[in-house]
Amino acid sequence: SAVISQKPSRDICQRGTSLTIQCQVDSQVTMMFWYRQQPGQSLTLIATANQGSEATYESGFVIDKFPISRPNLTFSTLTVSNMSPEDSSIYLCSVEGGKGWVTDTQYFGPGTRLTVL
Amino acid sequence: GEDVEQSLFLSVREGDSSVINCTYTDSSSTYLYWYKQEPGAGLQLLTYIFSNMDMKQDQRLTVLLNKKDKHLSLRIADTQTGDSAIYFCAETPRNQGGKLIFGQGTELSVKP
Numbered sequence: 001s002a003v004i005s006q007k008p009s010r011d012i013c014q015r016g017t018s019l020t021i022q023c024q025v026d027s028q029v030t031m032m033f034w035y036r037q038q039p040g041q042s043l044t045l046i047a048t049a050n051q052g053s054e055a056t057y058e059s060g061f062v063i064d065k066f067p068i069s070r071p072n073l074t075f076s077t078l079t080v081s082n083m084s085p086e087d088s089s090i091y092l093c094s095v096e097g098g099k100g101w102v103t104d105t106q107y108f109g110p111g112t113r114l115t116v117l
Numbered sequence: 118g119e120d121v122e123q124s125l126f127l128s129v130r131e132g133d134s135s136v137i138n139c140t141y142t143d144s145s146s147t148y149l150y151w152y153k154q155e156p157g158a159g160l161q162l163l164t165y166i167f168s169n170m171d172m173k174q175d176q177r178l179t180v181l182l183n184k185k186d187k188h189l190s191l192r193i194a195d196t197q198t199g200d201s202a203i204y205f206c207a208e209t210p211r212n213q214g215g216k217l218i219f220g221q222g223t224e225l226s227v228k229p
Contacts, residue, residue: 006159031215033215033216033217035217041221042205042219042220042221042222043160043205043217043219044219045216045217048214048215048216056214058216092159092160094160094217096215102148102165103147103148104147104148104209104215105148105150105162105165106162106215106217107162108152108159108160108161108162109159110158110159111158111159111160113157
């Protein structure tokens with residue numbers, strides 16, 4: 001597997017502002033994903049970050065609210081735009097497809113804990 | 118549609134075995150997974166099982182898969198207080214672009 005880091009680890013933001021979360025992997029991976037974990041809940045996939053093309057969003061998530069970038073095979077960002085208190089969650093990136101890794105298996109970053117006031 | 122279900126809580130005494138159960142609906146997944154989430158932390162891949170296997174053992178962990186009943190279980194032998202966490206089972210249905218479908222998570226509490 002690999003070392004996956006996220007920045008920031010946590011933040012407290014005011015409603016109406018935006019926050020960009022970074023996900024960095026120490027090796028090249030084919031797939032990167034962004035998940036949301038609302039308080040006391042399970043994880044829900046927001047989108048798949050595709051290298052060199054637009055992200056693929058799940059039902060209920062839109063690009064205007066959660067723009068995603070994936071400029072290369074080791075890095076992705078998720079922006080939470082025009083935040084409201086309902087966006088308070090843990091946001092996690094996951095990665096898959098590193099060289100020598102178990103096929104079809106995702107490894108997760110430590111998460112970014114976001115609180116919106 | 119896809120659905121993964123788990124019981125929400127399990128409490129055991131230190132040294133006992135813990136068994137966490139999971140049922141799923143989509144039989145197309147190649148792998149099924151168990152992830153562990155400690156308080157304030159991300160998800161740690163605990164173990165996984167290939168869909169054509171019935172059992173996988175890894176040190177204190179035993180995964181049992183009953184494909185007919187679409188039932189997955191995780192047994193932790195000699196449970197320790199450090200095993201207290203939330204355990205998620207998950208599957209990746211075929212033709213879903215690699216999307217993980219998670220259960221609600223089982224909170225395991227280990228009492229000394």
